[in-house]
Amino acid sequence: MPTMHASSSEVYTIDAQGLDTRHLNQAVRKSVNNGHREIELLNVTGQRYIAAGLQGDLQIDIHGTPGNDIGAFMDGPTIRVHGNAQDGCGNTMNSGEIVVHGDVGDITGLSARGGRIFVRGNAGYRTGVHMKEFQGSRPIIVIGGSAGDYLGEYMAGGVVLLLGLGLEGGVHQADFVGTGMHGGVIYLRGEVRGIGREVAILDTTEEDRRFIEGLLKDYTKHFNVGVKDVGEGSFKKLIPVSSRPYGTLYTY
Amino acid sequence: MKSHLLPDYKVTIDRETCTVCRGCVIQCTFNVYSFNKEKNRIDIDANKCVDCQRCITFCPENSITVAPTPIQYKQNASWDRENIRNIVKQAEAGGILLTGMGCDKPDFTFFDRLLLNASQVTNPSIDPIREPMELRTYLGSKPSLVNLTSTGESWTDISLASPQLQVETPIIFSAMSFGSVNLNVQEALARTAVSSGTYFNVGEGGLNPRLNKYADHLVLQVASGRFGVHKKYLDAGAAIEIKIGQGAKPGIGGHLPGEKVTEEVSATRMIPKGTDAISPAPHHDIYSIEDLSQLISVIKEATDYSKPVIVKIAAVHNSAAIASGIVRAGADIIAIDGMRGSTGAAPQVIRDNVGIPIEMAIASVDSRLNQEGIRNRVSLIAGGGIRSSSDVVKAIALGADACYIATAALIAMGCTVCQKCYTGKCPWGITTMDPVISRRLNPDIAAKRVENLIRAWSLEIKEMLGGMGINSVESLRGNRHQLRGVGLTERELEILGIRMVGS
Structure with a gap:
C-alpha cells in the first residue's frame, strides 16, 4: 500500500520509495481527486507516466528520477523535476509546464500541442518530434545545452530553443535536424552538423530576438541562474521552406 | 505534354x-x-x-x-x-500512384474457398426465429482464473476484471477518419452504432464535436500523427485504439493533403488549416514491443484503467509473433486488418503488394495465441475484406471475436467503389470534404441504410449459426470444425487449421 502523509500546510507529500508505477500514479490521482493542488513526490526511481493526463492548476515537485512519459497528455499542471527525466517527457501534452533541473532523454515533447518544457541540461534524440500548434497554443521547448539527431523531426508547429551552453567547439552534434519539418521554428546558438532538406537556416529578426530574450529570462528564473549564465552569442533559426513537403509526391 | x-x-x-x-x-x-x-x-x-x-x-x-x-x-x-x-x-x-478503397486483385480471397457446415440428424439445427440466438459478445481481456469468494449465501466474482466492450452483433465499423470521409458519413455511422448496439471507430482525425453525443459508441484512435489526441478525447470514447498499421498500406504513414485540411478538419485534427497532416510511418515512441507496452500503459494511466485499449496492426508475414508480443504488452483487444482492407488514399503499389489476406492472419494469430495459452487475455477483431455475413461467420470460425467492416457500410450508403476517394471529388458525397457535394449524403437516410444492412447480416448470421446447431456467436469463435476448404493446398489448409471438403 502506498505510504502517504500530509506535510506542512498545503503541500501533499508522497514517498515513492517501494511503490511501483501503477500504485504511485494511483496515489497521485487520489490526492488530486481529494483536492490537493500542491504535491511533492520523494524518492522517485524510474516510475513511469507520472502526471499522465492530469488536468488543471496543479504543482508537482519530483525529487529523484521519474521514468518515461512524464506529463503525457497533460493539460495544465506544472511539474518540476529536481533531477533528470527520461524518454517521452511531455508526450502529446496539451498545456502546462515541465521544468527539468537536469537532462532529458529522447522524444521530449513528442506531438505536444501546447505547454512549455524547460531543460537545464541536454536532451536526447528526436526532441520536439512532430510538435504541432493550434489556435492560441504553441508548444515551447527550451534546452540549456544541446540535443541529439533528428531534432525537430516532422515538426508541424511550436518552438525549440537550444542555448548551446557548454557546447564543445561551438557545434551541436545533431544531424538531420528538422527532417520532414513543415511548421514551427528551431532557434539555436552554434552550428549544427547537418540539417534536413526541408529546412533552411536564417538569421533571426528583431521580433525573434525579443521572443528569445523572454525565454532566456524564464530560463534564468526557473533554474535560479544569472543572466550571464545563459551565455552569449547570437541565435540562428531553422524554419521549413514549405508547409507541403510531400506536395509533389503523388500521381493522381 | x-x-x-x-x-x-x-x-x-x-x-x-x-x-x-x-x-x-x-x-x-x-x-x-x-x-x-x-x-x-x-x-x-x-x-x-x-x-x-x-x-x-x-x-x-x-x-x-x-x-x-x-x-x-x-x-x-x-x-x-x-x-x-x-x-x-x-x-x-x-x-507515386495513388488509389482508394481496398486491393481489387482476384487472387487473395480465401473466404470464397471456405464452406460452412450444417447439422443433419445429429446435434440438431436450431431455428433462430423461435429459439434464442445470442449474437452479443464482449471484447476485452478475460481473466485466466475465475476467482469466486463466498459470502455465506452467495458467491461473488472477484476476478481481476478488465473493462469490456459489449457488442450486440459481432460487426463493428472500422476506422474512418474525419478527412478521409466527411462528417455526414461519420454521423450516420455513429448513429447506426448506437441503434445497432455496436461501435464506430472515428479513425485518427480527432473527434468532431458533432459526434460527442455518440461518444459511448465510439472507438477513438491514437495514431502516429496524434491528431486531436488530448485528455478529453481519451476520456470520451468507449475504447482507445492504438493504430500501428492498416491493411491497405502496411508499414507506411499517411499524408492528408493540405487541400483537404479545411477549417473544420483543422479544428478537429488540431492543426493549422491548409497544412499537410502527416502521419509518420512509425510512432516515434514505439520502436519495440516494450515501447508499445508503454503507450498502452500511459493511455490506461491517463484514463484510469476505465476502458479497453485496442492495438490495430496490418496483417503481415509475422503477424502471429507480433500479436503474441501485443498481448504481452497489455493490449485488451487486437484488431488485424487484412491486405484487402480499404483506404481513403494509399499508394497502389503498396495496397496491391504488401501484407497478407485476413483469413491467413486471423487463423495463424488465433492458433499461436492458443498454443501459448494467452488467447483469453485478448479479443481479436478481424477486418479487411469482409464483404458479407458469411465472411463474418467464416472469420469468427477462424478465430476472430468480431469483425471490422467499412467498405460494406459505405456501399450501403451509396459508394460504388470507383476508387477515387483521394481526389476529394466523391460524387456520392462520402469522401469529399466539399460542403455542397457532402450534402448529397443525408445522414438520416445513410444511417437507415446501414442499420438495415447490419440487421440483415445479423439475421443471416443467426441463420448460419442455427444451421450449425450453435446458439451463440461465442461458441463459433475459433470453431474451425465448422469449416472445410475447397481448392486449397495441404499447406494452406494446415495454416487455416481446417480440413478439406469431404474429409
Missing part, C-alpha cells in the same frame, strides 16, 4: 430518350458532361469518367450507359491494361 492515356470507359447517352435535363451535368463531379447550348445537347468527355455510376442512378430517363471501353491496348498477357496505364500516368506526372 499530350497525354497518351486512353479512356477507360465508353459513355453513351441515348439521344432518343434524353430530355437534356442536365441532371448528369450537375451530378458528375469529374466534369464528364457539359451542356452544349448551340446544339441543345449534352456533350461527353469520356476521358474523365471514373465509372462511379452517379449519373446513371440519377438520370430520370435511364438514358446513360457507362461500359468498359472497347478500345484496347494491344493484347499482351504480360503488359496488360493496368500495367501500361500506370506507366503512362507515371511517365506524365512522375509520382
Whole structure:
C-alpha cells in the first residue's frame, strides 16, 4: 500500500520509495481527486507516466528520477523535476509546464500541442518530434545545452530553443535536424552538423530576438541562474521552406 | 505534354430518350458532361469518367450507359491494361500512384474457398426465429482464473476484471477518419452504432464535436500523427485504439493533403488549416514491443484503467509473433486488418503488394495465441475484406471475436467503389470534404441504410449459426470444425487449421 502523509500546510507529500508505477500514479490521482493542488513526490526511481493526463492548476515537485512519459497528455499542471527525466517527457501534452533541473532523454515533447518544457541540461534524440500548434497554443521547448539527431523531426508547429551552453567547439552534434519539418521554428546558438532538406537556416529578426530574450529570462528564473549564465552569442533559426513537403509526391 | 492515356470507359447517352435535363451535368463531379447550348445537347468527355455510376442512378430517363471501353491496348498477357496505364500516368506526372478503397486483385480471397457446415440428424439445427440466438459478445481481456469468494449465501466474482466492450452483433465499423470521409458519413455511422448496439471507430482525425453525443459508441484512435489526441478525447470514447498499421498500406504513414485540411478538419485534427497532416510511418515512441507496452500503459494511466485499449496492426508475414508480443504488452483487444482492407488514399503499389489476406492472419494469430495459452487475455477483431455475413461467420470460425467492416457500410450508403476517394471529388458525397457535394449524403437516410444492412447480416448470421446447431456467436469463435476448404493446398489448409471438403 502506498505510504502517504500530509506535510506542512498545503503541500501533499508522497514517498515513492517501494511503490511501483501503477500504485504511485494511483496515489497521485487520489490526492488530486481529494483536492490537493500542491504535491511533492520523494524518492522517485524510474516510475513511469507520472502526471499522465492530469488536468488543471496543479504543482508537482519530483525529487529523484521519474521514468518515461512524464506529463503525457497533460493539460495544465506544472511539474518540476529536481533531477533528470527520461524518454517521452511531455508526450502529446496539451498545456502546462515541465521544468527539468537536469537532462532529458529522447522524444521530449513528442506531438505536444501546447505547454512549455524547460531543460537545464541536454536532451536526447528526436526532441520536439512532430510538435504541432493550434489556435492560441504553441508548444515551447527550451534546452540549456544541446540535443541529439533528428531534432525537430516532422515538426508541424511550436518552438525549440537550444542555448548551446557548454557546447564543445561551438557545434551541436545533431544531424538531420528538422527532417520532414513543415511548421514551427528551431532557434539555436552554434552550428549544427547537418540539417534536413526541408529546412533552411536564417538569421533571426528583431521580433525573434525579443521572443528569445523572454525565454532566456524564464530560463534564468526557473533554474535560479544569472543572466550571464545563459551565455552569449547570437541565435540562428531553422524554419521549413514549405508547409507541403510531400506536395509533389503523388500521381493522381 | 499530350497525354497518351486512353479512356477507360465508353459513355453513351441515348439521344432518343434524353430530355437534356442536365441532371448528369450537375451530378458528375469529374466534369464528364457539359451542356452544349448551340446544339441543345449534352456533350461527353469520356476521358474523365471514373465509372462511379452517379449519373446513371440519377438520370430520370435511364438514358446513360457507362461500359468498359472497347478500345484496347494491344493484347499482351504480360503488359496488360493496368500495367501500361500506370506507366503512362507515371511517365506524365512522375509520382507515386495513388488509389482508394481496398486491393481489387482476384487472387487473395480465401473466404470464397471456405464452406460452412450444417447439422443433419445429429446435434440438431436450431431455428433462430423461435429459439434464442445470442449474437452479443464482449471484447476485452478475460481473466485466466475465475476467482469466486463466498459470502455465506452467495458467491461473488472477484476476478481481476478488465473493462469490456459489449457488442450486440459481432460487426463493428472500422476506422474512418474525419478527412478521409466527411462528417455526414461519420454521423450516420455513429448513429447506426448506437441503434445497432455496436461501435464506430472515428479513425485518427480527432473527434468532431458533432459526434460527442455518440461518444459511448465510439472507438477513438491514437495514431502516429496524434491528431486531436488530448485528455478529453481519451476520456470520451468507449475504447482507445492504438493504430500501428492498416491493411491497405502496411508499414507506411499517411499524408492528408493540405487541400483537404479545411477549417473544420483543422479544428478537429488540431492543426493549422491548409497544412499537410502527416502521419509518420512509425510512432516515434514505439520502436519495440516494450515501447508499445508503454503507450498502452500511459493511455490506461491517463484514463484510469476505465476502458479497453485496442492495438490495430496490418496483417503481415509475422503477424502471429507480433500479436503474441501485443498481448504481452497489455493490449485488451487486437484488431488485424487484412491486405484487402480499404483506404481513403494509399499508394497502389503498396495496397496491391504488401501484407497478407485476413483469413491467413486471423487463423495463424488465433492458433499461436492458443498454443501459448494467452488467447483469453485478448479479443481479436478481424477486418479487411469482409464483404458479407458469411465472411463474418467464416472469420469468427477462424478465430476472430468480431469483425471490422467499412467498405460494406459505405456501399450501403451509396459508394460504388470507383476508387477515387483521394481526389476529394466523391460524387456520392462520402469522401469529399466539399460542403455542397457532402450534402448529397443525408445522414438520416445513410444511417437507415446501414442499420438495415447490419440487421440483415445479423439475421443471416443467426441463420448460419442455427444451421450449425450453435446458439451463440461465442461458441463459433475459433470453431474451425465448422469449416472445410475447397481448392486449397495441404499447406494452406494446415495454416487455416481446417480440413478439406469431404474429409
